[in-house]
Amino acid sequence: MARTATVQIKQIAERVGLSPSTVSIVLNGRGDEMRISKESQRRVLEAAKEMSYRPAGNARHPRTIAEDQAEKTVGVFWNENFGEDTMSRYFSGLFKASEENHYDVEFVVKMFRNGELSALRDHMNQKRYSGILICGVSSADMEYLNEQEFDVPVVVNRPSNKFSSACADAYEIGAECARMFAKRGFRTAGILSANAGSIGIGLRELGFLNECRTSGLTVRDEWIVKGKSMDMETGYECAKSFSEMKERPEGLFILLDSLALGAMMQFKGSDIRIPEEMSIVAYGLNPMLRHISPSVTMIGNSMVDTGRNAIDILMTVMNNKISMPISKLIPLKYEFGETFRLAGMEKK
Numbered sequence: 001m002a003r004t005a006t007v008q009i010k011q012i013a014e015r016v017g018l019s020p021s022t023v024s025i026v027l028n029g030r031g032d033e034m035r036i037s038k039e040s041q042r043r044v045l046e047a048a049k050e051m052s053y054r055p056a057g058n059a060r061h062p063r064t065i066a067e068d069q070a071e072k073t074v075g076v077f078w079n080e081n082f083g084e085d086t087m088s089r090y091f092s093g094l095f096k097a098s099e100e101n102h103y104d105v106e107f108v109v110k111m112f113r114n115g116e117l118s119a120l121r122d123h124m125n126q127k128r129y130s131g132i133l134i135c136g137v138s139s140a141d142m143e144y145l146n147e148q149e150f151d152v153p154v155v156v157n158r159p160s161n162k163f164s165s166a167c168a169d170a171y172e173i174g175a176e177c178a179r180m181f182a183k184r185g186f187r188t189a190g191i192l193s194a195n196a197g198s199i200g201i202g203l204r205e206l207g208f209l210n211e212c213r214t215s216g217l218t219v220r221d222e223w224i225v226k227g228k229s230m231d232m233e234t235g236y237e238c239a240k241s242f243s244e245m246k247e248r249p250e251g252l253f254i255l256l257d258s259l260a261l262g263a264m265m266q267f268k269g270s271d272i273r274i275p276e277e278m279s280i281v282a283y284g285l286n287p288m289l290r291h292i293s294p295s296v297t298m299i300g301n302s303m304v305d306t307g308r309n310a311i312d313i314l315m316t317v318m319n320n321k322i323s324m325p326i327s328k329l330i331p332l333k334y335e336f337g338e339t340f341r342l343a344g345m346e347k348k
Contacts, residue, residue: 012051016043021071021106027053071104072318074311075129079136081114081196081230083258085286086303090135093307103315115197117141126152131314138197153317155310158199164317164326166309168301170200173332174207174253177281177299180342181251182215184279190223190249192238192263194230194256201230201255204283208253223249227259235262243270248278251340257284257298264292280339295337301330
């Protein structure tokens, strides 16, 4: 019976020129709720009547029928502070995994302001989505999520004991950068960062500072410079502080690629000789940092791999109705540029 209904939904979709998920939504009476045009709803209902469509398994809940038979509608909740390039790479991973694994998925993007994910609480349910991916949660956002019970599978890009996750070990990334500086024989180090409530930034900073202490690297208070936002302009302004210093750290860790782009623009116009006077490592495998001069050494995780793993986990949870969280750590990667080099590591 279920197979018959599936075929009919696809046949209706082909006939009216709409996606199977749209047809399923209309047939389940949620066309207005999902803002499907009246004309499209009329065409679907007329075609269903002409083709004698009958939903299978009448004893089952309509939403369950739609989930099993039609393409999945996945809500991607995206922090507006995450740059367009990061989004592009993440979605590239989503699309590649969907194509390779033949996932029948429609992605719907919902933007949220940093720390204000709770404003979208009415959107985070099974009436709208089959599953949800959340990217860029702040500490406040994670606190909100941990207080909620959702009727739809959720995958986040931060470590969690409650939700499935696909993410890097942010603490280890920071610690590894400090170890790289120590292996070069540096004695001093600094940080360029942002006070944005980001869990990832906070963990990278903590890992870096703790490992600096363990490795004997001195980090003066004035060498920890933070802006209020995570954009290029903030990076540019923060970099001015280092340019104006009479004494600078030997190694500078920039905790976000967007900050690094702005900082490198400022440093290019300064009298700082990089890497001779100050070496730089930035978090985030951003292709733009590869092509500027000097090219920037980067450490981080692939956002393409993060996207791939996120949708793989979500589809596994949805298709197998798994209630326990599944976690995947994205491997650490290096990309060495001209701002910092370390013998024996360039090929990693």
